[in-house]
Amino acid sequence: MDGTGRIGRLMMMRAQPGRGSELADALVRVAEGLRGFPGCELYLVSQDRSAPDTVRVTEVWADEAAAQAALAAPAADSTAPSVNDVLAMLAGPPERVDVVPLGGVGAGDAGR
Known part of the structure; x- marks a missing residue:
């Protein structure tokens, strides 16, 4: 990603x-x-119905800079879990797929 675009x-x-x-x-x-x-246009958390220890997050960001800023920002709620708290619950590293939002319903109707 070149840092521009959703x-x-x-x-x-x-x-x-x-x-x-x-x-x-x-x-x-x-x-x-x-x-x-x-x-942050979408941050949707879902739990797999047939494998409840699998959790998925679907994210849409205005651009890469916004996503990076969110990772670097202090939590708005001091009791919110940190990245390290989340990682400590995992059985292995998270899997990530980068995508380009094209369209659909929600997230500001992604295909602007």
């Missing part, structure tokens, strides 16, 4: 056995902290 990320995280709901709850709290964050 970006999307599809994240998949596998929690340590039995910790999927805890991970999902933590990521929903992270999402709440991003509400109104400049450049």
